[in-house]
Amino acid sequence: MNVKVACALVCLLSGMASLARAQVPGPNNAITDVPGIKVGHFTGAPWTGTTVVLAENGGQGVAGGVSQRGGAPGTRETDLLKPENMVQIVNAVVLSGGSAYGLAAASGVMQCLETQHVGFPVGGGNVVPIVPAAILFDPGRCGAPFNYRPDFNFGLQACTAAKSGPVQQGNVGAGTGAVSGGVKGGIGTASVVLDDGIIVGAIVAVNSVGSTFDDDGNLHAAALELQGEFGNLLPVKGGPKPKNGPPAAVPGGLLKNTTIAVVATNVELTKAQATRIAHMADDGLARAIKPTHSPYDGDTVFALGTARIKMQSLGDPAFALYRIGSAAADVLSRAVVHAILEAESTACYQSYCDLTPNACSNGKKGAQK
Amino acid sequence: MTTSHVWAAVLFTLCVVSPSWAQAPGPLNAITDVPGIAVGHYTATSPSGGGSTGTTVVLSPGSGAVGAVTQRGGAPGTRETDLLKPEQLVEKVNAVVLSGGSAYGLAAADGVMLCLEGKGVGFPVGPSQVVPIVPSAILFDPGRCAPFTFRPDASFGMAACQAAKGGPVQQGNVGAGAGAISGGSTGSKGGLGTASVVMGNGIIVGAIVAVNSSGRTFDTAGNFYAGFLELGNEFDMVAPTAAGAEVGTDSTLLQNTTIAVVATNATLTKAQALKVAQMADDGLARAIKPSHGVGDGDTIFAMATGTGTPASNNTVNSIGSAAADTLSRAIVHAILAAKTLCNAKSYCEQFPQNCPQP
Numbered sequence: 165m166n167v168k169v170a171c172a173l174v175c176l177l178s179g180m181a182s183l184a185r186a187q188v189p190g191p192n193n194a195i196t197d198v199p200g201i202k203v204g205h206f207t208g209a210p211w212t213g214t215t216v217v218l219a220e221n222g223g224q225g226v227a228g229g230v231s232q233r234g235g236a237p238g239t240r241e242t243d244l245l246k247p248e249n250m251v252q253i254v255n256a257v258v259l260s261g262g263s264a265y266g267l268a269a270a271s272g273v274m275q276c277l278e279t280q281h282v283g284f285p286v287g288g289g290n291v292v293p294i295v296p297a298a299i300l301f302d303p304g305r306c307g308a309p310f311n312y313r314p315d316f317n318f319g320l321q322a323c324t325a326a327k328s329g330p331v332q333q334g335n336v337g338a339g340t341g342a343v344s345g346g347v348k349g350g351i352g353t354a355s356v357v358l359d360d361g362i363i364v365g366a367i368v369a370v371n372s373v374g375s376t377f378d379d380d381g382n383l384h385a386a387a388l389e390l391q392g393e394f395g396n397l398l399p400v401k402g403g404p405k406p407k408n409g410p411p412a413a414v415p416g417g418l419l420k421n422t423t424i425a426v427v428a429t430n431v432e433l434t435k436a437q438a439t440r441i442a443h444m445a446d447d448g449l450a451r452a453i454k455p456t457h458s459p460y461d462g463d464t465v466f467a468l469g470t471a472r473i474k475m476q477s478l479g480d481p482a483f484a485l486y487r488i489g490s491a492a493a494d495v496l497s498r499a500v501v502h503a504i505l506e507a508e509s510t511a512c513y514q515s516y517c518d519l520t521p522n523a524c525s526n527g528k529k530g531a532q533k
Numbered sequence: 534m535t536t537s538h539v540w541a542a543v544l545f546t547l548c549v550v551s552p553s554w555a556q557a558p559g560p561l562n563a564i565t566d567v568p569g570i571a572v573g574h575y576t577a578t579s580p581s582g583g584g585s586t587g588t589t590v591v592l593s594p595g596s597g598a599v600g601a602v603t604q605r606g607g608a609p610g611t612r613e614t615d616l617l618k619p620e621q622l623v624e625k626v627n628a629v630v631l632s633g634g635s636a637y638g639l640a641a642a643d644g645v646m647l648c649l650e651g652k653g654v655g656f657p658v659g660p661s662q663v664v665p666i667v668p669s670a671i672l673f674d675p676g677r678c679a680p681f682t683f684r685p686d687a688s689f690g691m692a693a694c695q696a697a698k699g700g701p702v703q704q705g706n707v708g709a710g711a712g713a714i715s716g717g718s719t720g721s722k723g724g725l726g727t728a729s730v731v732m733g734n735g736i737i738v739g740a741i742v743a744v745n746s747s748g749r750t751f752d753t754a755g756n757f758y759a760g761f762l763e764l765g766n767e768f769d770m771v772a773p774t775a776a777g778a779e780v781g782t783d784s785t786l787l788q789n790t791t792i793a794v795v796a797t798n799a800t801l802t803k804a805q806a807l808k809v810a811q812m813a814d815d816g817l818a819r820a821i822k823p824s825h826g827v828g829d830g831d832t833i834f835a836m837a838t839g840t841g842t843p844a845s846n847n848t849v850n851s852i853g854s855a856a857a858d859t860l861s862r863a864i865v866h867a868i869l870a871a872k873t874l875c876n877a878k879s880y881c882e883q884f885p886q887n888c889p890q891p
Contacts, residue, residue, distance in 0.1 A: 242614065249606075264666070271686075303658075
C-alpha cells in the first residue's frame with residue numbers, strides 16, 4: 165500500500181467517522197434532549213391517555229408550526245399557527261386519545277399553565293396559554309367503554325407531571341390505546357445531536373392504519389437506526405427490500421386511526437420556518453408507516469423551536485432549515501420505530517416483538533425478556 | 534300598445550323588479566329561516582363588575598350540514614377547522630360554536646359535544662357510538678368589567694345546546710356577543726346579530742355573527758358602512774346623514790375577533806361550501822373597517838343543509854353573494870341591537886335619532 169492510498173483511506177474513514185459523529189442520539193434519545201422541552205403523560209385506565217409537550221424559552225413560549233395532512237383530523241388552535249397570524253408562540257402541544265372528545269384535555273393544560281402564569285400576555289398580568297392539540301381515535305378499544313376518554317382532568321394531570329429527562333414509551337399517555345397496522349401502537353421518542361450543536365427531538369403517538377413493517381416483519385424505518393438503538397433488529401427474511409401487499413379490506417367500512425407527533429429543535433425558528441420543519445418532518449411518517457395520511461388517519465405533526473441557538477449563527481438559514489428538517493424527518497421515523505418496539509401486547513393486540521420474536525430476539529425488547 | 538308590447542313591458546318589469554323580489558328577508562330575518570337550523574344562547578353576567586360573556590351554538594338538523602370555514606383574521610382561536618378542509622374524510626358538521634372567553638372559551642365546545650352525544654347526534658363510529666363534529670371559534674372578551682377568569686366553559690356549551698331552537702333569535706348582548714365591543718373606545722358596544730334572505734329560486738341563506746371587531750361599523754356621523762344593503766326597512770329608523778368622517782381605531786386594541794356562521798338550505802359539496810364561506814367573508818369586509826386585522830381572529834363557517842344534487846356553479850355564486858350581503862346585514866343588526874354595557878356605549882345611545890326610542 166503506498167502512501168497516497170493509505171492517506172486516501174484514512175481521509176475516507178475519518179470523513180465517514182465525522183459523518184457518523186454528525187448523527188448521534190442525545191443522552192436520553194428523547195425529545196427532552198432539546199433544552200426547554202418537558203414531557204408529561206397521563207395514562208388513564210385502559211385504554212386511553214394524554215401526553216403534553218411543554219415548551220419554553222426564558223419563561224416564554226416558543227415558535228411553532230404544524231403540518232396537517234391526514235384525512236380525519238381532530239385539532240385545536242392550528243389556525244393560530246399559520247405564519248401570518250399574530251401570536252408567535254406556543255406554550256404546549258397536547259397529544260391525546262379520545263377522538264374529538266379528547267380535545268377537552270387541552271383545556272386542562274390551559275388551566276395548569278394559567279396558574280403558573282405561562283401564556284400569551286393579554287394585559288393586567290393575565291395570560292392566555294397557547295396550547296394547540298391533536299387527537300387520535302382510541303375510544304372503545306379492547307372493550308373499554310366508548311365514553312371513557314381523556315377530559316379536562318387528563319390534561320391537568322399530564323401537565324402537572326411534565327418533566328425533562330427520560331420519557332416513558334410504549335403503552336403510555338396518548339399511546340396507551342394506540343394500534344398500528346394490526347399490532348399494538350404506542351408512544352415513541354427519539355433525538356439526534358448534529359455536529360454543530362443542533363439538537364432535534366421527536367415524540368409520536370403511533371395509531372396508524374398503515375403498518376410500520378413489511379410482510380416479512382422488517383420495519384420500514386429500520387435503516388435509520390443510530391448506534392444500535394433498535395437493539396440490532398434482525399431482518400426476518402428476504403432482506404431489507406420492502407415487500408407490501410395491497411391494503412387489507414376495511415373491516416366494518418371505517419378505520420379509526422391517526423398518528424400525531426411533535427418535533428422540536430433547540431434552534432431559533434420563525435413560525436414560517438417551524439411550519440417548514442413540520443412539513444419536512446411529516447415525511448418521516450411516510451418513511452416509517454405505509455400507507456400514511458390516509459382518509460382514516462388524522463395525521464398531524466407539530467414543530468417547535470426553543471431558540472437556544474440563534475439561526476443567524478448557523479450560516480445560510482435556508483440550508484440550516486434544510487438540515488434541521490431532514491434530521492426531524494429521520495428522528496420522527498426513529499421515534500415511530502421506538503413506539504412499536506416499546507409497545508406491549510394487550511389482550512386484544514399483539515406487540516410487534518411478540519408477533520415477530522425473531523426480529524426482536526436480538527434486540528432491546530428481546531434482551532429485556 | 535299592442536299585445537306583444539304589453540307582454541314585453543310585463544317581461545321587462547319582471548326582469549327589473551324580480552331581483553328585488555329575489556332579495557327579501559325570511560319571515561324571522563334570522564339564520565333559523567334556514568329549515569332545521571336551531572340556535573341556542575347561553576349568557577352569563579359577572580356578579581363582580583357586571584360584565585358579560587357567553588356562548589352561541591348553531592345546530593344543524595339531522596345528520597348534519599356540509600361544513601366549511603374561512604379563517605382570515607390574525608389572532609384566531611379555533612377547534613376542528615382542519616377537518617373542514619375539502620380533502621378530509623368527515624363532510625358534515627353537527628354544530629358550530631361561537632364563544633367568548635378567548636382560547637379558554639374553546640372549552641364550550643366540549644359541552645356541546647356531550648350534549649349532542651346524549652342525543653345520539655354525531656359522526657357514526659360504531660354501533661350507537663358517535664363523535665359529534667363541532668367546529669368552534671372564540672372571540673376575546675375576558676376581563677371586560679369582569680374578572681379575567683370569568684369565561685365560558687363546558688357548562689356554557691351544554692346550556693347553549695340545550696337551549697337551541699328554531700324560531701326568532703335574540704340579538705344584541707347575548708350569547709357570544711354578550712361582552713363584545715366594536716371599534717375600540719371610539720366605537721360602540723358589539724353584539725350578536727342575525728339576518729336572512731330568501732332568493733328567487735327558493736334558496737334561503739342566513740347568517741349569525743358575534744361582532745367584536747377592532748374596526749368600526751359606522752362613520753362619525755353614524756352611517757353604517759353596510760347601510761346600503763338594507764332590505765325593506767329592517768334597519769328601522771337609520772337614515773343617511775351627511776357623510777361623516779372615518780376615524781382610526783385604537784391601535785393598542787388587539788383583543789377582538791368577529792366570528793360568524795352562514796347557512797343555506799342548498800346542497801353544496803365541502804368545496805362549494807368553502808367557496809360560499811370565502812365569499813361570505815367579504816360581507817365582513819363591507820360592514821367593518823378595518824377587518825381581518827392583526828388582533829382579529831375573524832373566522833366564518835358555512836353550513837349547507839341540502840341533501841339533493843350539488844348546486845351548479847351559478848347557484849354557488851349566487852349563494853356566496855347572498856351570504857356576503859346577509860352577513861353584512863347581520864352585523865348591522867348586531868350593532869343596532871346592542872345595549873350599553875359597562876364602558877361600551879351602544880350605537881343607539883350615540884345616535885338615538887337612528888333608533889327607536891325605548
